Amino acid sequence: MKRRDFMRAAVPGALALLNAKLWAAGPGDAKLLVVMLRGAYDGASLLVPYSSEFYYRSRPGIAVPRPDSRGPDSGVALDADWALNPVVKDSLHAMYAAKQALFIPFSGSEDLSRSHFQAQDLMELGQGSGALDYSSGYLNRLVEALAGGAPAGISFTNNLTPVFKGAIPVPNISLRGNMQNNLPPRQSELIAALYEGTALSGMATAGIETRKMVSGELMTEMAESSRGAGPARAFESRARAMAKLMRDRSAYSIGFADVGGWDTHVDQGSAQGALAANLAGLSSGLAVYAREMGALWKSTVVVVMSEFGRTFRENGNRGTDHGHGNTLWVLGGGIAGGRIAGRQIAVSEASLFQNRDFPVLNDYRSVLADLFARMYGLGGEALGRVLPGAKAEDYGFI
Amino acid sequence: MRAVTLFLALLAACASVSVDELSLSDLQFLNRITYGATARDLEVYRELGREGYLGRELAWHGDEGLPDEAASFIANLPVSRTRPQDLAEEIKSARRSAPGKSADEKKEMAKQLRQEFTELDYQVFERRTVRALYSPHQLQEMLTWFWFNHFNVFQNKKQVRFLLSDYEERAVRPHVLGRFRDLLRAVLMHPAMLVYLDNAENARDAINENYARELMELHTLGVNGGYTQADVQALARILTGAGLDLSGRPDGIYGAYMKQGLFAFNPNRHDSGPKTFLGSSFPGEQGFPEIERALDLLCRHPATAKFIARKLAVYFLADEPPQETLDRMAAAFAQSDGDIGATLKALFASREFSDPAYAGKKFKDPVQYLHSAIRALYPGQVLKNFRPIAGALAQLGEPVYGHQTPDGYGMKERDWASSDQLEKRFQIARGFVGGRARLFVTKEAIDAGIDPLRLARARDAHPIDRTRMEPLVAPLLSQRTRSTLLKSENAEEWATLVLSAPEFMYR
Numbered sequence: 001m002k003r004r005d006f007m008r009a010a011v012p013g014a015l016a017l018l019n020a021k022l023w024a025a026g027p028g029d030a031k032l033l034v035v036m037l038r039g040a041y042d043g044a045s046l047l048v049p050y051s052s053e054f055y056y057r058s059r060p061g062i063a064v065p066r067p068d069s070r071g072p073d074s075g076v077a078l079d080a081d082w083a084l085n086p087v088v089k090d091s092l093h094a095m096y097a098a099k100q101a102l103f104i105p106f107s108g109s110e111d112l113s114r115s116h117f118q119a120q121d122l123m124e125l126g127q128g129s130g131a132l133d134y135s136s137g138y139l140n141r142l143v144e145a146l147a148g149g150a151p152a153g154i155s156f157t158n159n160l161t162p163v164f165k166g167a168i169p170v171p172n173i174s175l176r177g178n179m180q181n182n183l184p185p186r187q188s189e190l191i192a193a194l195y196e197g198t199a200l201s202g203m204a205t206a207g208i209e210t211r212k213m214v215s216g217e218l219m220t221e222m223a224e225s226s227r228g229a230g231p232a233r234a235f236e237s238r239a240r241a242m243a244k245l246m247r248d249r250s251a252y253s254i255g256f257a258d259v260g261g262w263d264t265h266v267d268q269g270s271a272q273g274a275l276a277a278n279l280a281g282l283s284s285g286l287a288v289y290a291r292e293m294g295a296l297w298k299s300t301v302v303v304v305m306s307e308f309g310r311t312f313r314e315n316g317n318r319g320t321d322h323g324h325g326n327t328l329w330v331l332g333g334g335i336a337g338g339r340i341a342g343r344q345i346a347v348s349e350a351s352l353f354q355n356r357d358f359p360v361l362n363d364y365r366s367v368l369a370d371l372f373a374r375m376y377g378l379g380g381e382a383l384g385r386v387l388p389g390a391k392a393e394d395y396g397f398i
Numbered sequence: 399m400r401a402v403t404l405f406l407a408l409l410a411a412c413a414s415v416s417v418d419e420l421s422l423s424d425l426q427f428l429n430r431i432t433y434g435a436t437a438r439d440l441e442v443y444r445e446l447g448r449e450g451y452l453g454r455e456l457a458w459h460g461d462e463g464l465p466d467e468a469a470s471f472i473a474n475l476p477v478s479r480t481r482p483q484d485l486a487e488e489i490k491s492a493r494r495s496a497p498g499k500s501a502d503e504k505k506e507m508a509k510q511l512r513q514e515f516t517e518l519d520y521q522v523f524e525r526r527t528v529r530a531l532y533s534p535h536q537l538q539e540m541l542t543w544f545w546f547n548h549f550n551v552f553q554n555k556k557q558v559r560f561l562l563s564d565y566e567e568r569a570v571r572p573h574v575l576g577r578f579r580d581l582l583r584a585v586l587m588h589p590a591m592l593v594y595l596d597n598a599e600n601a602r603d604a605i606n607e608n609y610a611r612e613l614m615e616l617h618t619l620g621v622n623g624g625y626t627q628a629d630v631q632a633l634a635r636i637l638t639g640a641g642l643d644l645s646g647r648p649d650g651i652y653g654a655y656m657k658q659g660l661f662a663f664n665p666n667r668h669d670s671g672p673k674t675f676l677g678s679s680f681p682g683e684q685g686f687p688e689i690e691r692a693l694d695l696l697c698r699h700p701a702t703a704k705f706i707a708r709k710l711a712v713y714f715l716a717d718e719p720p721q722e723t724l725d726r727m728a729a730a731f732a733q734s735d736g737d738i739g740a741t742l743k744a745l746f747a748s749r750e751f752s753d754p755a756y757a758g759k760k761f762k763d764p765v766q767y768l769h770s771a772i773r774a775l776y777p778g779q780v781l782k783n784f785r786p787i788a789g790a791l792a793q794l795g796e797p798v799y800g801h802q803t804p805d806g807y808g809m810k811e812r813d814w815a816s817s818d819q820l821e822k823r824f825q826i827a828r829g830f831v832g833g834r835a836r837l838f839v840t841k842e843a844i845d846a847g848i849d850p851l852r853l854a855r856a857r858d859a860h861p862i863d864r865t866r867m868e869p870l871v872a873p874l875l876s877q878r879t880r881s882t883l884l885k886s887e888n889a890e891e892w893a894t895l896v897l898s899a900p901e902f903m904y905r
Contacts, residue, residue, distance in 0.1 A: 039803065114611070114630075115621045117805045134812060158795035160816040171817040174795065182825050187891070191824055191898050193882045198900045200820065207821030260802050265596045265608040316604025317596065322611065354627070 029299045030375045031246050033255040033289070034139065034163070037282070037306040038120060039263035042320050043327030043358070044312065045275055046088070047103050047340075051081040052347040058313040062320075064270045073271035082340055086271050087280040091287035095331055099338035100290070104395065106344060107328040107362040108308055114322035116263065119307035124163035126365055128389045138368065139256055140166025141386045146376055154252040156242050163256055169202040171210045173245075175238045181215040183208070214245060235259060239285035243292030246300075262306065265319040286331060297333035301375060301397075303368070304329040309358050325358030328367060330397065341395045342367070365390035374398055420444060422873045426757035429905045430714055431455065431746065432536035434770030435870060436777040442534065452746055455537040456739045458575050461529070467780045468532040477521035477563050482589075482660055485515075485560040486644045515559040522563045523798045524784050530769055532780060541574035541738075542566070543765060544713055547806035549585045549617060551594040553799035557642075558590050561660070562799060565590035578706060578736035579697040582617065586693070589642045589660045595804060598641040600634060601667035610634035612804045614696070620708075623701030625676065632675040636688050639668030654685045663689075703731040709809075711745055716756050717810040723750045758874060758904050761811035764794035766905060767823060771830055771897050774867055776837070776860055783841045786833075790826045794819060820903070827897035831890050834860055864889040867896070874901045 048064045049055050056063050064085050067077035075083030076093050082103075084093050095101040110130055111119040122130065126138030143153045144167055155164045155172035164170040183191075188208050195204040218241055238257065246252045261278055268275040286302060293300050309326030331337070342362035345351045353359040369390040372378045374397055378386065420440060428435035428443060435443075443451045461469060472478055492507055499507070530539045546566055551558050558565075569588040573581035585591050592598045595609035610633035614625045643662030650657060654665035663686045672682040676695050680688055696702055707727035711719035723745065730744035731737070750756055762770065768790055772781070781787075791797055795814075796807055808814070830837070836844060838856040843849070872880070879899045886892040896902060 113615075113621055114627070115615050116803065117616075118621050155816075159814055159819055160812075162812075165812060169817075173818050180825075182828060187824075187828065187894065190882060190885060190895055194879055194895065194899045197878065200815065200900050200903065203815060203817045204820045204900075207817035207819070208824070210817060211821050263608075263803070265606055266599055315606055316601065317599040317606050319596075319606070321607040 029296065031253050031255075031293070031296055031300040032371075032375065033242065033246065033257065033300070033302045035282075035286070035302065035304045036120070036124070036161075036163070036256070036258040037262050037304065038258050038260045039116060039306075040119075040308050040310055040322060041262035041278075041306045041326070042264060042268060042275060042310045043105065043306070043325075044310070045268065045270060046085050046279055047078075047105055047327045048075045048083045048085065049081060049105075049347040050075055050077070050083045054348050055312075060314065061318040062268055062270050062314050075271075079340065085276060085279055087276045088283040091280075091283040092329075095287065095290065096338055100333055100335065101329065101331045102335065102337045102339045102341050102397075104328045104330070104342040104362050104367060105340065106325045106358055106360060107305075107342060107364055107367060108325045108358075108360040109364055110360075111308055112324070114308065114324075116307055116322070121162050123305070123307050123364065124161055126163070126368070126387055128365060128387070134162060134165060136166030137161075137163035138365075138387055139163045139254060140168055140170060142372060142376075143168045143170065143254055145378060145382045145386050152251045153254045153256070154245065156238065156255060156257040161256070161258065169206060171206040173210055173214065175218070175241050179211075179215050179218045181211050183211075188212075213249075218244075235281050235285035236288050239289040240292055243289045247293050247296055264310070265315065265321060266317040268319045290331065290333065293333075299334055301330065301332040301335060301371060303371070304331070305364055311356050312352055312358060313356065323357035324353045325360040328362070328364060330367075330371070330395075335397050339396070341397075342393075362393070362395075363391060366393040367395060369393075370395050371397060423752060423754060423757065424448070425870070425873055426754075426905075427752065429770075429874075430751075430757075430760065431540070433530055433540065433766060434773040434905075436773055437866065437870065438534065438778065439536070440870075449747075452743070455535060456575060456743055456746075458538060458572070459533075459535040461533070463534040464529065465532055465778060465780065468528050471528055471780060472525050475521045475525055477518045477525065480518060480563065482561050482564040483646065485518075486660060487646060489560070490644065490646075519553050519559055519562050519799060520788070522566060523788060525563075526566065526798070527769075527784055527787060528780070530765075531772055532778065538574055542571050544710075545574050545581060546570050547801075548709065549581075549591065550801050550804055550806035551590045551799075552802045554802075555594050557593050561588070561590035561593065564588070564659075573738075575739045575742075576737075578702075578731070578738055579693060581738070582697065583690075583693055585617075586613075586640065586689070587658065587661045592641055592661070597637055600638050600640075602635075602638050602669040605631070605634050605638070605669075607631065607634045610637055613637075616804055616806075618696040618705065619699055619701040620705035623699070623705060628674075629676055632673045632680075633692060635669040635671070635673055636675060636680065636692050639664045639666075639685075640689060641667065656686055697736050698732075700728075700732065703728040703736075706736075707731055707741060710742060713809050714742075714745060714760075715751060716759060717812070720750055723748050758901065760905050761815050762903055762905050763807060763809060763814055764791055764796040764819075767794070767903065768826070770902070770905070771827060772837075774871060774897070775830060775834070775862065775893060777866070779838070779860055781837045782839055783837055783844065785841050786829065786837055790829075793822050793826070815903075823903070824898045828894050830897070831862060831894045834862075862889040862893045864892055867893065871896050871902070875899065876901060 045064060050066045065071055065074045067075045067083045073086060076086055076089050077083045078096065092101060109119065109123050111122050113119060121132055124137045125132060127133055139153055153164055153170040155161065155170055156175050157172050158174040160170065160172050192205050192208060195201040242255060242257060246255055259282055264275050267273065290297050305328045306326050309323040310320035311323045315321050345359065345361060351359065365387045369383055369387045370393055372386060373383060424443065425435060427448065428439055432439055446454060489511065492511060496504055526542065533539050549570060551565060553559050553562050565588050569584040573584055595612055596606045597609035600606040600609065607630055611630045613633065614623065615621050619625055640663055642660055643657050644660060649659065656663040665685050668685060670683050673680040675692060678695060707724050708719065711723055711727060715723065726748060727741050727744045731741040734740035745751060768787055788798065801807055835853040835857040838860050839852060843852065879901060883892060883895055886895055
């Protein structure tokens with residue numbers, strides 16, 4: 001595998017000016033969805049470094065077969081070095097072929113604890129240098145920075161996670177379970193009165209309002225989409241509802257969702273098995289999301305990431321343990337996709353971090369900073385408040 | 399008209415502020431070491447005084463004092479008579495009978511087993527919930543939740559589903575007020591944990607770091623407790639060989655092989671080479687005693703005392719507990735060689751715990767919210783149907799035995815306070831009051847088709863008793879809440895609003 005380095009020279013100030021023009025739809029129409037894969041997904045089973053002998057030596061039981069191995073399980077080649085897991089052929093690979101998906105391997109955060117929980121918080125807070133100040137997460141700071149243009153956040157989670165904590169009250173809606181609204185208006189009013197002037201007032205009224213607004217349409221939506229659907233399709237039905245809400249409501253322009261079940265210490269499989277099923281469900285769900293966004297898909301960006309990667313070598317139980325660098329995905333109807341982006345290095349024993357993991361060459365915060373600059377024309381000081389100290393890099397998204 | 403309203407507001411305020419001779423601070427004290435104080439708790443407290451009450455509650459009582467109806471509910475649960483060994487045998491015999499069967503028959507057999515285990519796990523939830531709602535010894539029931547959550551396992555991972563009952567009942571619950579090391583060891587030697595964190599698969603030449611890492615990060619030292627990646631690897635090697643034995647042969651020591659229940663230490667799977675763990679050298683060739691030694695090192699490590707002290711203080715006192723309290727608790731933990739009761743005593747007897755600045759400030763997690771709602775509405779009235787509670791827990795994001803990752807559920811306001819959470823609590827409060835009949839009719843009767851007459855009888859048998867509820871909640875309410883409550887048209891609406899009020903979200 002040849003050593004490559006695709007980074008362009010970066011001039012942050014000039015970039016920001018350029019961006020607003022480059023984003024055809026204008027920042028007002030931009031939609032952003034961040035999907036967090038909790039538990040550290042095994043990126044090497046999605047984006048397979050198939051030209052690396054070392055990959056096949058390190059993973060005798062779980063490597064995804066080479067594209068040329070002709071079996072039904074062989075990887076789908078993207079270029080001379082990388083292939084995708086065949087389970088995402090009709091979804092993620094189709095998007096890649098349409099230049100609406102790109103991958104950034106060797107990416108991640110500064111975390112070295114290899115603790116899921118600390119690393120997830122660190123990533124969601126996005127303050128850099130290992131800071132864990134729970135008062136604000138980067139998506140809340142983004143909403144705050146864009147407040148003039150009034151785009152707002154919506155969290156598709158059971159509870160508000162660190163990424164959306166902060167000065168701007170952001171509603172959440174879990175999209176799981178009962179969407180019914182049983183509160184009569186009189187009771188809603190009395191409850192709102194109970195909360196007036198208390199610290200929870202914003203939350204209580206946002207909760208009542210959000211439910212009133214979305215209950216009816218989502219009830220129908222969820223009932224339709226879950227008809228005959230097994231658990232593997234669970235994300236698909238959530239994705240459809242997320243798209244519907246983000247498409248139809250201009251207030252919901254920045255979304256966050258999380259998906260669990262990636263901590264594969266045992267029997268993770270390769271092109272088949274538990275991990276492959278999860279990847280397939282996620283990827284087909286995001287394809288549904290893209291389709292459902294309709295005309296807005298061209299100004300929509302989806303970012304998929306995980307708190308860290310997994311050990312490059314297979315462990316004793318055909319699984320992998322906690323690692324470091326991972327592969328981040330960027331999807332969107334208007335991005336310059338169909339590429340492997342960011343700094344890269346040949347995948348070999350010598351290039352492993354601490355002789356066990358993928359190294360981090362592309363800080364996820366620099367990826368987000370570049371995206372936010374291009375999507376919203378954010379630059380300089382404002383961008384610095386959203387992602388303090390993030391390095392200016394050019395990933396060529398546009 | 400306005401004058402009348404004002405007069406009524408004042409009257410309500412005066413009538414409810416005093417809880418007999420007990421002060422507001424007593425009520426707030428009790429609300430934090432119970433799932434919501436009932437009139438009976440107040441009675442006992444009044445009799446024993448704060449110190450006497452604490453002394454009683456810091457001791458283990460088992461099912462003593464459980465009302466007859468609750469005790470017989472538990473005794474009649476099939477799960478109470480089921481041993482994990484029997485379930486293991488059932489699985490094995492199903493496997494043995496498989497070869498002669500068609501694919502459809504095998505599928506049907508697997509489905510039946512799955513249903514049986516799902517039903518048993520639901521009974522584990524019922525057993526836990528009956529105790530939590532009706533035991534006079536509330537603290538030990540809160541601690542059962544706390545320590546299960548600390549040593550969380552997920553019911554849908556592999557064999558955990560048939561080990562769950564035994565794990566909660568025998569590994570966790572008996573030790574919740576005992577010595578931390580006994581608890582940690584019981585968990586380590588329980589197959590549920592070994593399966594959940596993959597140590598059952600951890601063997602010499604097939605190392606799996608999962609349990610070793612979480613044992614330090616989540617169970618003892620804490621993520622910043624000073625261990626390194628090399629310590630994770632060393633502990634993983636020390637733990638090799640600790641796994642399961644489903645053979646059914648008698649417990650005992652067979653050479654270096656040790657079997658106890660479904661747990662086994664298998665020397666053939668153990669990495670017997672020398673190791674260095676937390677700065678101590680392990681010469682190797684020692685087998686199971688290496689694990690005991692590792693537990694000693696972990697339990698006596700100052701980081702563990704701090705970590706456990708903080709976690710307990712966060713659960714009972716404040717999201718950001720004062721350093722002074724933490725230091726005293728950690729010292730009590732260290733001096734008592736990890737006695738949980740002694741550590742808690744240092745907390746509950748502290749000045750901070752009685753300081754009004756810390757009272758009523760802990761945001762209830764869904765379990766605390768739902769339990770306190772049921773205890774306020776229907777004290778001592780044993781529910782017939784626990785499904786609405788299981789459903790509400792799932793809705794609120796805290797399904798029982800349903801947390802997939804080993805960190806357990808969060809215990810801070812930021813983990814639970816959100817717009818969706820509050821809104822769902824409003825809906826649930828309304829359901830618990832208006833739809834209460836379903837709580838008092840068995841789920842079998844509901845599944846068989848609802849008999850409206852029976853539902854109406856259940857409803858009438860469990861009225862909303864405002865005069866009983868009022869003294870326990872009114873003192874906690876702000877003036878604003880009280881005046882809004884004056885607008886309620888009947889006892890049902892009043893109770894729904896009380897359970898929806900901001901003050902009821904905190905303890």
